[in-house]
Amino acid sequence: MDTYLTLIRQATVYAPKPLGKKDVLIAGRQIIAVGDDLSLHGNLPPIETIDANGLLLFPGLIDQHVHMAGGGGEGGFHYRTPVISLSHITTAGVTSLVGVLGTDGVTRTTRELLATANALDFEGVTTYIYSGAYQVPTRTLTGMPRSDIVLIDKVIGIGEIAISDSRSSHPSEQDIAELASEARVGGLLGGKAGVLHLHVGDDDTKLQILFDVLKKTELPRSVFVPTHLNRNPDLLVDAVRWGLDGGFVDVTSGIRPDDHDHVSVKPSKAIRKLLDDGVHKSLITMSSDSNGSSPIFDDNGTLIAMGIGSIATLWEETRDLIVEEEVPVDVAVSIPTKNVARVLKLGHKGTIQAGADADFFLTDSEYRIQHVFAKGQWMVEDGKPIVFGTFENAGGVPGAPDSKDHSGDKNAKRGRPMISPSEDDPDDFPDRDERQKKSRRKDYCC
Known part of the structure; x- marks a missing residue:
């Protein structure tokens, strides 16, 4: 039993x-x-x-910025990043995640993102998505971001819309105000968060467009969720100003100094600065930007290096916040859990x-x-x-030198791994609960 x-x-x-x-x-x-x-x-x-x-x-980590269906593409088709796998998510301590598109709103679609979110949810984690991509007018499922939020259960906001970035559509204040209004009203009608999730790049304008929009509208500051705010020290200073005014500030755990990136602020240190400069602890969140590409450009805009975000960085930086920055455990853990749930209005998370x-x-x-x-x-x-995605192979790509002998059950007639129907009803394939029952067969397609 x-x-x-x-x-x-x-x-x-x-x-x-x-x-x-x-x-x-x-x-x-x-x-x-x-x-x-x-x-x-x-x-x-x-x-x-x-x-x-x-x-x-x-509590399980809530990652509000994951390229779950893949991202990237800057530099050519071979830089398109892969779909995230279930075990990568769970071994990172993440139990809920929000999918985004990104630079590529051409070969990547919101339909593909929604399908991936549904698949991961079926496999065992909780998923949501944002409607949109970098571009304005942005990419949608129903033709309007507002109706995406109202009519599609998994859509909880609009994003990631790019500002202060050479890869953006350079949206005007009016563009941002309209998108924020779409998000807010969609959230009100659909009983959801209705946030506008904003990619912030390296341009000198930083968060200025958001300050300007708020001066000219009655939109609540809580609609706006700017991210990547540890991208450089100057942007982090602007993030402090935004946070002191009561805005949400999202640090990216996958953006941190390395051999190619000499300007970003280590996420745990960025959060320490936000706290030290007076930003209320409940306004600070962190997300990974997992499976997104991490391009590095020189001063002429030439691509010189490319990386890929890892979801594992979310807990790594939270741990560093506790151990290295000596932030109290409950404060540090709230940043990728309780605070994100508050931003996204997920009261059960x-x-x-x-x-x-x-x-x-x-x-x-x-x-x-x-x-x-x-x-x-x-x-x-x-x-x-101990639970894997439907086509996830713990030993590598099927057929590769490091792969297991099989994924799922070998079918003698076809000579390749197959997913078999349920023995109780040959017309029905195994459902989620059957696949995740405590027997946890590690070779059940994959």
Whole structure:
């Protein structure tokens, strides 16, 4: 019989508020109790008990900026980045993510993004998307960003719209005001966040267009969510000004100094500066820009280097915020969890309490991820993924020298791996719950 109840015993819980040692009981996809000693008696369904003594338990990370269907393309077709895989998401401690397009609104489409989001949701994590790309007029599903938000469940805002960037459409104040209005009204009608998520580039104008729009309209500042604000020190100064005025500021964990990038501010240090300069802790968020391309241009606009964002940086920089910058654990953990849930109006996410989604992860005392649960399913055990995406091959691309012998079950007639219908009903393919049941077959297509 499949396990329905899971009891996490004696973990040190950060909700993100520190709660001390607690038991956490989950049923299906929801946390149903958090307490000192959740002893269970009577005629109950099967219970799986996990001894978490010595481990720290945190809400699952919410990454509000992921190129889940791939991104990039600056420099040619071969620079188009790949689709993100389920195990890359879960091993990073991320249990909810928002998909974006980016520079390429030509070969990448919002339909493709929506399809990828639906696939990842089916496989075990919570997904949303923004309607749009860098360009203005932007890319939509229904012809209007507002109706995308109202009519399509997964669309929670508009983005990523590029400002202060040579790759943008150089939108006017009127363009930004109209998009923000579309996002706000769409959110009101659809009961969603209705945010305008903004890519901010290296141009000297920085956030000035947002300050100007707010002076000329009655739009609330909470509609605007500018990101990549640690791209350079001058932009970070403007971000402080924006945050002190009550605006949300999003730092990008995937933008950090390396051999080619000598101007960006390390994310953990950028957040430390925001806090030290007086920006309220609840206004600061962090996202990864995972699977997006990271082009480096010289002063003449020539591409000189290309990287790809990693979703793993989100927890890496949060950990550095705790260990290196000595920010209190609950403050640091709130930045990619509770604060993002507040921005995106996801009341059931970003916290550990009865009634919240069972999205959380456990680390050792050095903040190394050990176990991850998403929607109540055990996705990562002892630091290793135990649930994989439908066509994800843990050993590499099927047929490659480093690949496993097979992905899924080998079909003798066809001579290649196949996904088989359910034995109970040969007309039905296995559904999500069957694929994620506790047997967790690691070779179930893939």
